[in-house]
Amino acid sequence: MQWEQLLSLKRFGDTNKRLRKEQDETRLGFEVDYDRIIFSSEFRGLQDKTQVVPLSKTDFVHTRLTHSLEVSVVGRSLGRKVGKLLLEKHPHLENIHGYKMNDFGAIVAAAALAHDIGNPPFGHSGEKAIGAYFKDGDGTQFKSHLTDKEYQDLCDFEGNANGFKILTESREGREGGLRLSYATLGAFMKYPKESLPKKPTNHIVDKKYGFFQSEKDMFSDVASELGLTKRSNDYLSFQRHPLAFLVEAADDICYTIIDFEDGINLGLIQEEYALEYLINLVRGKIKTKNYNALKTTEDRVSYLRALAIGTLIDEAASLFMTHEEAILAGEFETALLDVSQYKAQIKDIIDISIKNVYRSKEVISKEISGYEILNKLLNAYGKMAFNYFKGNMSNYDELLLNILPEIVKLSNDSLYQNIMAVCLYISKLSDTNAMLLYQKLKGHIS
Template identity: 65%
Template sequence: MNWEQLLSLRRQGDVNKRLRNEQDETRLGFDVDYDRIIFSSAFRSLQDKTQVIPLSKTDFVHTRLTHSLEVSVVGRSLGRLAGKKIIEKHPYLKEIHGYQFNDFGGIVAAAALAHDIGNPPFGHSGEKAIGEYFKTGNGIKFKELLSEEEYQDIIDFEGNANGFRLLTQDRAGVSGGLRLSNATLGAFMKYPKESLPKKPTNHICDKKFGFFQSEKHIFKEIAEDLGLHSRSDDGTISFGRHPLTFLVEAADDICYTIIDFEDGINLGLISEDYALEYLIKLVKDTINTKKYNSLEYMEDRLSYLRALAINTLIQDAVAIFIEHEESILNGTFEVSLLDKSKFKAQIEDIISLSVQKIYQSQEVLEKEIAGYTIISDILDVYIDALIGKKNNTASNYHKLILRTLPGFYQATNVSLYQIVLNTCCYVASLSDSAAVHMHNKIKGKTL
């Protein structure tokens, strides 16, 4: 892989290559990517989607929206710092092609902004709930009606694949989805492979999958334009990561490690005593003890420690990225950047405490359980209604139900796979509150 190709400004539908030194410096193509994501309806729905505490009524707890914004800010810093080093190492990128270090920051910031855009309501349990409906619930009847790859797409329903679909999917009158640059779409793609075959390897690319069968032709075009390293020798689609994906992932890892920990302390699920104890090795070289001790309120002390810890991990991640640039470019770098961090032990300790005290807290578990029932019931009703419409057997109830679906999801002149996948993606598009509201409606509950 080479940087010039990896920084492609091409968008879906482009006939000619877009050159960096022909860009309007007041609003670069990568800035346009960021703007298109932030103004999209899919991004706005993240304001009411779970990050840590499902359906939390506490103001300071992060939603997917605030988390995504914070990951984007961290990603921009990672991209700029790494970009500066890359430009210094490969001066032709600037001298011949016109790339600047801020371009790297723009790509990573935009991809990081979108990294959770496809996630269903109720956190990661929402993904599992959709998959379980088809694996062990009423949706198991579709196993014999879909191809092996299509069935795998839905039983392992993946927010990353749904995000790629949202960013690239054609709609009536809207070709190419948001029409983002290929560089940003490449950096967004954490798992550049299809759902099958499942590869039990240690390579991070094989951990999950990144696109549904319905978008594989789009992904392949993007991967080939970017010159991503092919990892398949059997005709299936599997590529190595875009190098900047490692920075997007690091931004996410840094934020959820440190900020979820901070949320847990603010919620009273973790004692403040753990804050300095667990973060001290990350902040010991930069902390101003006098300033820290002068902070009267817990929120201010946590905010100060969080800022120092995030900065330490940013510097560390960039150093790892630059050190391993060659193996990242040739596709042999197999782990996340933070897996190589000198602070790996501290990171693992923080995550372990967060799992114990936050992710497995009674409030989280109870609301994730409710999410399973809500998602299963909504899928049941809408899939039955859509198939009834396709087969001309829809009941009056089904016809009423379908009137509550956005027009884009009502199409039945498509394959069974498309109907089922569209319904999954509709459910995934719902915010936590909207899913609860919809469930109440279909169950006839008084609102």
């Protein structure tokens, strides 16, 4: 893979090649990507979606929106650090093509901002709930009407693939979705493969999948434009865009440190116990006098959090440059922080978060509610989508159809299109709106 191609400014529908050196320096093409994402309704919807604790009423607990903003900030810093080093290593990128350090930061920041845009209500348990409906629930009735890959898209419903759909799906008046640059779309695609075969290797690319069958052509167009290396002749799979490793690292840094911080602030992790783990990560970097002057838990945690994030940003940038040639050759097979010198400390922090936060009774009880809510919504709208396809709509189906947004388009020709349209609609619901729609379907009149 070549950086000149990987940094493509092309957008959906472009017929002429966009050159970096021709861009308006006051509002570069990659920075426009960030603007388009942050002003989108799908991004705004993340303000009421679960990061760790579903339906939390506590102000300081992160939502998907605040998490995404923080990942984007970390991603921008990480991208700029790497961009500076890359331009020193490959000076022709700046001297001939006009790329600047900030371009790398802008690409990673935009992709990081959008990294959770496809997540359904109730966090990762929402993904599992949708998948369970089709794999083990009433959704099994649709299997005979779908191809194996279409059915697998549903059984392992994937927020990353749903995010690619949101960013790129054309609809009336919005051709090409948000029309992001292909460089940003490439950096967004952490798992550039289709849903089958499932985990054919231990390579990081094969951990999950990154696009639905409905976006296969768009995905292929992006991969071709960027010059991503093809990994298989038997199914659609490519090597990652190198900057996707930085987006992943930014996310890993934030959920490791900031979810841990949420656990402390919620009282799920004892302060003395928690601070010890953070100190282990930044030992030797603490200014003792400044730290001892801090009087509150929040201030002490904030101080250590900032040090920890800065430490891991420097570490991820260093690791990227160490392995840059292997990354470009598609020979680097793991996440950056998986080969970090701080791997043991990171694991300790994550293990505590899993035990005390992710598996706390408060989180689990609300995840159970999320399963029930999403199952009810999928059961009602899934049957309606099937009956629309069969031309056998009931009066109840017609009522459900009438309250769908106009942008939800159903077809008499494709059950897969109908099911995906319903899943997209449900996935965009906030936690609260999913709960309110559930109550409506249960007959609770407000």
